Amino acid sequence: MKKGWKELPIGTQIIKPGSSEDFKTGDWRIEKPIIDFDKCIHCLICWIYCPDSSIYVNDNKVTGINYDFCKGCAICAEECPKDAITMQSEVESE
Amino acid sequence: MPSLKQLSSEKDLFTYGHRACAGCAASIILRQVALVAGKNTIFVGATGCMEVVSTIFPYTAWKVPFLHNAFENSAATGSGIETTYRSLKKRGKITKKINVIAFGGDGGTYDIGFQSLSGAMERRHDMLYLCYNNEAYMNTGIQRSSATPFGAHTTTSPAGTVIPGKQQFPKDLTEAIAAHDIPYVAQAAPHNWADFTKKVEKALTIEGPTFINVLSPCPLGWVYPPHLSIKMSKLAAETCFWPLYEVENGIHKINFKPREKKPLIEWTKLQGRFRHLLSESNKHIVEEAQKEVDRKWNRLLKMAEAKI
Amino acid sequence: MEKMIVAKTGNEAMAEAMRQINPDVVAAYPITPATEVVQIFSSFVADGRVDTEFVPAESEHSALSACVGAAAAGGRVMTSTASQGLALMHEVLFIAAGLRLPIVICEVNRSLSGPINIHCDHSDTMASRDSGWIQIYSEDSQEAYDNTIQAMKIAEKVFLPAIVSVDAFIISHSMERLEILPDEEVQAFIGEHRKPYDLLDVDNPITLGGLDLQDYFFEHKRQEIEAMKEAKAAVIEVGKEFGEKFGTSYGFFEEYRMEDADLAIIALGSTAGTTKVVVNALREKGMKVGLFKIRVFRPLASEEIKKSLEHMKAIAILDRADGMSSFGGPVFHEIRSCLYESEKRPIVTNYIYGLGGRDIFPEEIESVYKDLEKVAEKGEVKNLINYLGVRE
Numbered sequence: 086m087k088k089g090w091k092e093l094p095i096g097t098q099i100i101k102p103g104s105s106e107d108f109k110t111g112d113w114r115i116e117k118p119i120i121d122f123d124k125c126i127h128c129l130i131c132w133i134y135c136p137d138s139s140i141y142v143n144d145n146k147v148t149g150i151n152y153d154f155c156k157g158c159a160i161c162a163e164e165c166p167k168d169a170i171t172m173q174s175e176v177e178s179e
Numbered sequence: 180m181p182s183l184k185q186l187s188s189e190k191d192l193f194t195y196g197h198r199a200c201a202g203c204a205a206s207i208i209l210r211q212v213a214l215v216a217g218k219n220t221i222f223v224g225a226t227g228c229m230e231v232v233s234t235i236f237p238y239t240a241w242k243v244p245f246l247h248n249a250f251e252n253s254a255a256t257g258s259g260i261e262t263t264y265r266s267l268k269k270r271g272k273i274t275k276k277i278n279v280i281a282f283g284g285d286g287g288t289y290d291i292g293f294q295s296l297s298g299a300m301e302r303r304h305d306m307l308y309l310c311y312n313n314e315a316y317m318n319t320g321i322q323r324s325s326a327t328p329f330g331a332h333t334t335t336s337p338a339g340t341v342i343p344g345k346q347q348f349p350k351d352l353t354e355a356i357a358a359h360d361i362p363y364v365a366q367a368a369p370h371n372w373a374d375f376t377k378k379v380e381k382a383l384t385i386e387g388p389t390f391i392n393v394l395s396p397c398p399l400g401w402v403y404p405p406h407l408s409i410k411m412s413k414l415a416a417e418t419c420f421w422p423l424y425e426v427e428n429g430i431h432k433i434n435f436k437p438r439e440k441k442p443l444i445e446w447t448k449l450q451g452r453f454r455h456l457l458s459e460s461n462k463h464i465v466e467e468a469q470k471e472v473d474r475k476w477n478r479l480l481k482m483a484e485a486k487i
Numbered sequence: 488m489e490k491m492i493v494a495k496t497g498n499e500a501m502a503e504a505m506r507q508i509n510p511d512v513v514a515a516y517p518i519t520p521a522t523e524v525v526q527i528f529s530s531f532v533a534d535g536r537v538d539t540e541f542v543p544a545e546s547e548h549s550a551l552s553a554c555v556g557a558a559a560a561g562g563r564v565m566t567s568t569a570s571q572g573l574a575l576m577h578e579v580l581f582i583a584a585g586l587r588l589p590i591v592i593c594e595v596n597r598s599l600s601g602p603i604n605i606h607c608d609h610s611d612t613m614a615s616r617d618s619g620w621i622q623i624y625s626e627d628s629q630e631a632y633d634n635t636i637q638a639m640k641i642a643e644k645v646f647l648p649a650i651v652s653v654d655a656f657i658i659s660h661s662m663e664r665l666e667i668l669p670d671e672e673v674q675a676f677i678g679e680h681r682k683p684y685d686l687l688d689v690d691n692p693i694t695l696g697g698l699d700l701q702d703y704f705f706e707h708k709r710q711e712i713e714a715m716k717e718a719k720a721a722v723i724e725v726g727k728e729f730g731e732k733f734g735t736s737y738g739f740f741e742e743y744r745m746e747d748a749d750l751a752i753i754a755l756g757s758t759a760g761t762t763k764v765v766v767n768a769l770r771e772k773g774m775k776v777g778l779f780k781i782r783v784f785r786p787l788a789s790e791e792i793k794k795s796l797e798h799m800k801a802i803a804i805l806d807r808a809d810g811m812s813s814f815g816g817p818v819f820h821e822i823r824s825c826l827y828e829s830e831k832r833p834i835v836t837n838y839i840y841g842l843g844g845r846d847i848f849p850e851e852i853e854s855v856y857k858d859l860e861k862v863a864e865k866g867e868v869k870n871l872i873n874y875l876g877v878r879e
């Protein structure tokens with residue numbers, strides 16, 4: 086249930102930092118990036134260019150993709166120096 | 180310069196779940212800025228794509244304080260925040276160092292917000308102003324701005340049968356702000372994340388007003404497939420259409436000189452907004468545009484050589 | 488408590504109140520006839536008589552924009568302007584109110600262009616009456632001073648911005664006797680700064696002023712409307728407390744010889760002073776006339792106005808601005824609408840006067856009372872909307 090005027094904080098404040106993380110954008114995707122970890126050298130290029138902060142990095146290593154939010158722009162695949170990321174049609178992969 | 184390893188251990192402060200188009204470079208830019216600026220930073224955004232996509236109530240992509248006031252006043256608004264900060268610091272009510280970053284699109288910066296920006300820079304507020312320049316009013320449906328390139332098709336400078344796109348060269352805002360004699364002015368582009376993040380870091384350490392103009396490729400408005408955003412950024416630098424340079428204390432320094440300057444057409448031919456320029460009858464537009472790029476680049480080279 | 492008696496203009500009185508409030512930030516831009524407020528305050532800053540950081544903005548739009556930033560960052564913030572300046576602020580007025588920022592503007596009522604004119608009328612503040620700002624009109628310098636101090640407190644009680652205004656030149660530039668409170672009494676009265684939130688609190692980051700669509704915008708506006716309702720109680724509370732502490736109480740309006748009056752004039756600002764003189768003269772002649780001076784126009788005290796006026800036989804509303812609807816001025820419309828709920832529904836007429844600083848004379852006010860007398864006798868109105876002091 087959306088809050089009424091009596092419950093909302095005043096002045097249009099959004100008090101939950103980063104609340105957009107509750108709004109999934111993964112369903113915008115037509116193509117899905119897949120990382121081939123055999124090829125990946127963990128250069129983090131895909132991570133720095135991802136417009137949607139959807140490349141998981143742990144301890145300086147790329148560990149996967151956040152498909153709940155990845156919009157499938159394919160910048161990561163385009164920029165990967167090792168061609169370790171390929172785009173796969175969402176329709177086929179289902 | 181922060182390394183990718185260092186950066187990737189920081190938490191994203193501009194996070195996912197925003198509604199920018201897939202492949203939007205402006206969201207890459209803001210993400211990188213927020214990573215470098217860190218949590219003790221207040222952002223002010225002008226009306227435009229980035230404010231709209233990142234703050235749709237009750238969802239915010241910001242994990243740092245963020246304020247949107249209106250379209251033309253993000254610099255003035257930032258100057259107010261900085262002034263309260265200074266006032267409270269003077270009164271001993273706050274001790275932390277806090278950064279103020281105001282940003283706007285090219286519309287909110289080059290055009291309607293130009294006065295507000297000029298005023299804030301002239302008054303010497305200790306803040307960074309960042310323009311993400313996607314070269315048109317994207318949020319309202321791709322209208323021309325004073326940053327739109329010569330010959331580009333927009334919805335208010337359409338490529339018609341008589342007039343082939345925008346008839347004016349873009350305003351050189353970076354130089355206009357440099358003329359305010361503020362301590363630091365820079366031009367950057369997101370493909371060169373190392374150069375860009377270094378500039379942001381530098382701007383935030385310098386006391387006084389600083390300004391960074393960042394080229395922001397836009398798949399929707401420039402009409403190219405989203406995976407090419409970083410390529411678009413790179414080609415703009417390699418053709419010298421968008422030189423990466425800085426003006427520190429009045430001295431111009433070029434941060435990237437291509438070994439071989441690529442022809443402008445290498446960049447324009449990939450974008451739908453310049454599609455009409457590929458026809459034989461519009462060849463002169465391409466030539467004129469190239470001439471202007473050469474003129475400006477040579478001028479910049481001379482300034483950098485002369486250390487002025 | 489020692490009050491200081493001095494001679495000051497309306498502008499000086501407002502600047503003095505600003506000095507005593509000692510805000511964190513003042514961002515302003517000069518405009519006749521409010522320029523002095525900005526100038527005087529700048530010298531307070533230059534002489535170290537306030538702790539305020541002053542932002543000499545490059546326009547009123549930026550001045551109020553900076554005020555919004557400054558207040559959102561948790562500062563106590565004030566500014567000053569008039570006419571074109573207020574018009575240039577127009578866009579940001581709504582934003583300041585929507586973000587619930589308790590900014591105070593010391594305003595001088597000057598007519599809006601065009602044609603350009605620097606003298607008094609109320610077209611500037613009337614054009615912003617629906618922007619969500621509390622509006623307090625002042626009859627003289629003393630009220631301007633008292634109102635400025637109260638406005639700060641009222642604004643911070645309900646988290647709405649407030650405009651205190653005085654009539655151009657008539658008050659802004661005329662020297663009058665002024666009682667000034669001791670600095671520490673003013674500070675004690677306004678109290679610690681109350682802020683709705685604080686952007687500088689980087690450990691608890693909030694997002695403000697984001698895109699608010701069909702699903703939440705109305706709720707936020709509903710909150711703002713509620714705050715304006717709450718402002719009614721705050722005006723009364725603060726006005727009463729001011730009286731208890733300093734001797735003069737304030738409310739929504741002042742009723743001057745209204746107890747047994749049959750005919751009333753309603754006015755705002757300096758014209759109320761002129762009207763009082765006329766009321767006294769006509770009372771000598773046995774006419775049952777009174778003046779109803781509106782001090783607070785936002786919030787509109789509709790119930791109270793109805794109660795105070797419904798037993799009148801006839802009422803003339805003086806408007807120093809026209810609504811350009813061909814149907815009279817804004818005060819006329821709103822007060823008349825308050826009386827619609829009454830079963831008695833007195834006759835209400837409208838007089839547009841004093842545009843562009845045109846003087847209003849006691850004889851003209853007297854003629855209005857005479858008109859009212861006739862209207863009340865016959866029970867019918869010949870001219871609902873009248874123009875006072877304009878050449879045919």
Ligand SMILES: Cc1ncc(C[n+]2csc(CCOP(=O)(O)OP(=O)(O)O)c2C)c(N)n1
Nearest residue numbers: 226227228250284285286287315316317318
């Ligand atoms: C005073 C005012 N005029 C016009 C608009 C409509 N408007 C909103 S955003 C925008 C264009 C924004 O362009 P830009 O600053 O380049 O940002 P972009 O959307 O391209 O990211 C316009 C014209 C407005 N919000 N306010």
Ligand code: SF4
Nearest residue numbers: 125126128129131165
């Ligand atoms: S860009 Fe390619 S190689 Fe580099 S981390 Fe990403 S997937 Fe691995």
Ligand code: SF4
Nearest residue numbers: 135155156158159161
């Ligand atoms: S496809 Fe785009 S959004 Fe998805 S992970 Fe790659 S860069 Fe990020």
Ligand code: SF4
Nearest residue numbers: 199200203228317397
């Ligand atoms: S229109 Fe362009 S700038 Fe706006 S969100 Fe889409 S890609 Fe980004």
Ligand SMILES: [Mg+2]
Nearest residue numbers: 284285315317
């Ligand atoms: Mg733009």
